[in-house]
Amino acid sequence: MLYVSTRAGGENAAPKKRFTEILLEGLAADGGLYVPESMPRADLKAWRNLGYPELAVAILSEFMDDVPELEKLVRKTYTKAIFSSDDVTPLKTLEPGLHILGLSNGPTLAFKDVALQLLGNLFESTLRENLNILGATSGDTGSAAEYALRGKKNINVFMLSPHGRMSAFQRAQMFSLQDANIHNLAVEGVFDDCQDVVKQVNADAAFKAKYRIGAVNSINWARVAAQVVYYFKGYFAATKSDAEQVSFAVPSGNFGNIYAGYVARSMGLPVRRLILATNENDVLEEFFRTGRYRPRKDVAATSSPSMDISKASNFERYVFDLLERDGAKVKRLFTAGEEFDLSLIPRAGFVSGRSTHADRLATIKAVHTKYGVTIDPHTADGVKVGLAHREAGIPLICLETALPAKFADTIREALGSEPARPPGLANVEALPQRFQVIKPDAEAVKRYIAARAS
Numbered sequence: 001m002l003y004v005s006t007r008a009g010g011e012n013a014a015p016k017k018r019f020t021e022i023l024l025e026g027l028a029a030d031g032g033l034y035v036p037e038s039m040p041r042a043d044l045k046a047w048r049n050l051g052y053p054e055l056a057v058a059i060l061s062e063f064m065d066d067v068p069e070l071e072k073l074v075r076k077t078y079t080k081a082i083f084s085s086d087d088v089t090p091l092k093t094l095e096p097g098l099h100i101l102g103l104s105n106g107p108t109l110a111f112k113d114v115a116l117q118l119l120g121n122l123f124e125s126t127l128r129e130n131l132n133i134l135g136a137t138s139g140d141t142g143s144a145a146e147y148a149l150r151g152k153k154n155i156n157v158f159m160l161s162p163h164g165r166m167s168a169f170q171r172a173q174m175f176s177l178q179d180a181n182i183h184n185l186a187v188e189g190v191f192d193d194c195q196d197v198v199k200q201v202n203a204d205a206a207f208k209a210k211y212r213i214g215a216v217n218s219i220n221w222a223r224v225a226a227q228v229v230y231y232f233k234g235y236f237a238a239t240k241s242d243a244e245q246v247s248f249a250v251p252s253g254n255f256g257n258i259y260a261g262y263v264a265r266s267m268g269l270p271v272r273r274l275i276l277a278t279n280e281n282d283v284l285e286e287f288f289r290t291g292r293y294r295p296r297k298d299v300a301a302t303s304s305p306s307m308d309i310s311k312a313s314n315f316e317r318y319v320f321d322l323l324e325r326d327g328a329k330v331k332r333l334f335t336a337g338e339e340f341d342l343s344l345i346p347r348a349g350f351v352s353g354r355s356t357h358a359d360r361l362a363t364i365k366a367v368h369t370k371y372g373v374t375i376d377p378h379t380a381d382g383v384k385v386g387l388a389h390r391e392a393g394i395p396l397i398c399l400e401t402a403l404p405a406k407f408a409d410t411i412r413e414a415l416g417s418e419p420a421r422p423p424g425l426a427n428v429e430a431l432p433q434r435f436q437v438i439k440p441d442a443e444a445v446k447r448y449i450a451a452r453a454s
């Protein structure tokens with residue numbers, strides 16, 4: 001399979017590449033993002049009864065067709081030992097036609113483990129030289145990346161996070177790692193500042209080449225591809241026949257998770273609606289409602305912090321398709337100014353909604369009271385917006401993007417009790433922490449990396 005840049009077109013178009021050539025790449029050389037030149041076709045009949053690893057092999061061998069050890073790596077990743085169950089992403093039925101897809105049973109209790117655990121194994125298998133991973137996180141990506149790469153030979157991780165904006169549990173999970181190859185940088189700013197610094201460091205081609213800087217942030221194609229798998233798994237678990245349609249409700253930030261659902265549908269998965277939920281940071285909610293894209297200067301700190309994002313990094317991949325894959329047009333839109341208006345182009349198969357702190361609390365409480373199930377604040381945003389768009393006769397699958405243990409303050413506020421903690425994480429906040437506070441300044445970050453890079 002070949003990958004093309006979303007900004008290819010005209011003079012300085014980035015060349016088409018194979019999967020292993022884009023595995024480490026953040027942005028394409030023309031500033032775009034890589035996407036498959038064409039989508040593979042799903043074989044629902046053959047895939048319906050496969051176990052998770054077998055399904056993952058079937059799907060990922062389409063996208064990662066130049067990884068010789070792929071099957072071995074997939075089987076090593078999607079195990080009960082790492083994801084707590086053979087199903088990997090078990091479906092929980094709240095009532096007939098209403099389900100929660102459990103994506104958060106990996107080591108860091110958020111759905112990002114599903115993709116990053118595989119990515120760590122892909123890196124280890126395909127790397128021939130040292131690598132310095134540079135990333136930005138609003139909380140869950142960072143810990144998932146660090147747990148996927150800790151102790152791996154020839155890999156350093158430099159992870160930028162917004163200082164003081166993560167939950168105590170998230171901080172403890174990341175900062176308590178004592179592996180010498182893990183470097184936590186707490187940036188005095190918000191997530192978008194962290195992301196801007198990463199972009200600026202990557203824009204310095206000489207530095208990037210000298211220190212072999214790679215990326216694991218949510219624009220990494222391997223992550224998107226790995227997330228496609230559980231949309232199929234969830235569909236098969238919630239339906240009896242391949243003629244049925246389902247809708248998915250997806251708590252969204254960088255548009256990576258829901259974009260994977262869009263890819264699944266593009267492959268032929270019978271998805272009726274992709275229901276995009278935002279929190280108070282509602283740039284994407286507005287876009288899907290009105291067609292206007294207006295990233296904001298300020299990002300509100302909310303009680304679903306992993307969705308506190310203004311410029312969703314994967315969004316350009318979707319816009320590329322909306323504009324009929326006209327890379328020159330995409331480039332113009334994303335370089336001309338901050339805002340654009342695509343209200344005349346139908347955004348078929350997507351609906352959106354916004355959820356606030358009060359909605360989050362009410363939804364956590366309602367789900368707990370009605371079904372005896374505790375959901376985390378991000379999942380609650382998805383359930384709230386999903387229920388608002390639920391249709392009779394169409395199963396609704398709400399993606400569980402984290403476990404409640406990660407966000408105990410909000411659970412306490414909603415329910416007046418502590419969320420359950422998985423065994424082994426009872427005292428993580430008490431462990432000693434390793435991190436460096438740093439200004440949102442690319443030069444300072446470069447100096448820090450240069451002093452410690454392998």
Ligand SMILES: *Cc1c(COP(=O)(O)O)cnc(C)c1O
Pocket residue numbers: 110111112140141218251252253254255256257258306307378379401402
């Ligand atoms: C990352 C994250 C999201 C947002 O996912 P995107 O792929 O960035 O849209 C939602 N909830 C949780 C818990 C997350 O960690």
